[in-house]
Amino acid sequence: MRECIVVGAGAAGMSAALTLGRARRRTLVIDAGQQSNLAASGIGGLLGHDRRPPAEFYAAGRAELTAYPSVEVHRGVVAHGVQEDDGSFAVTFSDGRRERARSMVLASGMDYRYPRLPGMDERWGNSVFHCPFCHGWEVRDRPMGVLAEGAVGVHGALNLRAWSDRITLLTNGSELTDQHREQLAVGGVGLDERPITGLHGPGAELRAAIFADGGELPIGALLVKTTLYQRSTLARDLGASLTEPDEMLSVEAIKVDAMTRTGVPGLYAAGDAATSVPPSMAAAMASGYLAGAAAAVQLAAGY
Structure with a gap:
């Protein structure tokens, strides 16, 4: 069993994985290749990466993760997720592969509807x-x-x-x-x-x-004007609560506390999927770091 599964390999997911890798936690990152800003010519407003092509940024992030032997990146799509009776999490891929972990970070981004x-x-x-x-x-x-x-x-x-x-x-x-x-x-x-x-x-x-x-x-x-929705039912399947889109924010976000905890023990959410404000790469990276750190602390405490 892994110690953490990170669903999503955007700025938030890779930031969480980097933090977990540096904490020497056995981590699986699931990359569906659906990063929302891939269509953009450049990243706007991310310090150190301003105007950098998104695909180049993600490739560099994946390369950095290879320095940490406890982190594995797998290309695939999660079709279903469940929390087991022992509190662990299990995900099933669209190709039938199944993985389990003691904790999970949801960082799969959002579906932008315009x-x-x-x-x-x-x-x-x-x-x-x-x-x-x-x-x-x-x-x-x-x-x-x-x-x-x-x-x-x-x-x-x-x-x-x-x-x-x-x-x-x-x-x-x-x-x-x-x-x-x-x-x-x-x-x-x-x-x-x-x-x-x-x-x-x-x-x-x-x-x-x-x-x-x-x-x-x-x-x-x-x-x-764009409305953001969850890409899958995974958050709901695992018992996380979502916000209701309103006229101004129009975001169906996963509800989290200041440390990205969803209220479901061992389940965290970061990045666009868990933001109730206009999304950004800078905010996603910050929340990913918090999610990774919070999961590492939970794992160290043994609960």
């Missing part, structure tokens, strides 16, 4: 994005749109003014209140409530939003 408009997928993570702190610098000073409704759209548009003075809120057919209209006017933000049919531009570049009436709005970047 409006599936024509032209959006090929621009996602670059000129179309959900986090201005991760991508705003790269598209600074371009005319930008914000695709969202209600208060969250107004908030996002006003915040985006730090990167450009040409911002337009696109509500895609949804109407705003008079109060929201006034906020936008005072902030110098444009408003277009027409339904959108797609995005246009050469290759992966964004040049314009296309409306149902045939009109276009010239923009070079688009901030999109």
Whole structure:
């Protein structure tokens, strides 16, 4: 039996594994290869790795883990998980392989769900994005749109003014209140409530939003309201509690305490999967370290 299974090999999962490896704990890291930011051209805002291609970052992380003989990285997808009567955890892979461990860290990231408009997928993570702190610098000073409704759209548009003075809120057919209209006017933000049919531009570049009436709005970047959901039922299967997405945060996160404990003995969660605030690589790495340290302490205490 392993001492810890880490589900996920993104920034949080590898950070947890590195901490466990340095504590000489027998650890299995399960990498499904589904890191959410692989589509991005670079990592934004991670000290020491700013603008580094995500794939390069993950390759370097996996290489660092090889220095610790107690850590093994396995490529695969977890299909099912259960807590045994003795308190240990068992996971079954999609290929039928089964592994057990005394503790587990859930760090499988999130499923990012955004409006599936024509032209959006090929621009996602670059000129179309959900986090201005991760991508705003790269598209600074371009005319930008914000695709969202209600208060969250107004908030996002006003915040985006730090990167450009040409911002337009696109509500895609949804109407705003008079109060929201006034906020936008005072902030110098444009408003277009027409339904959108797609995005246009050469290759992966964004040049314009296309409306149902045939009109276009010239923009070079688009901030999109995105809801984050758990990629699998693993957290629920193991008895962890989840938050409910709300209008502003829109995150279905695993509930954890300050030390990433889920409330299920021996079960920890880190990274995007357990964040109730906008996700980031920096926050994921920090929470992964905490999860690894907390699991190592639990294992040392023998419970």
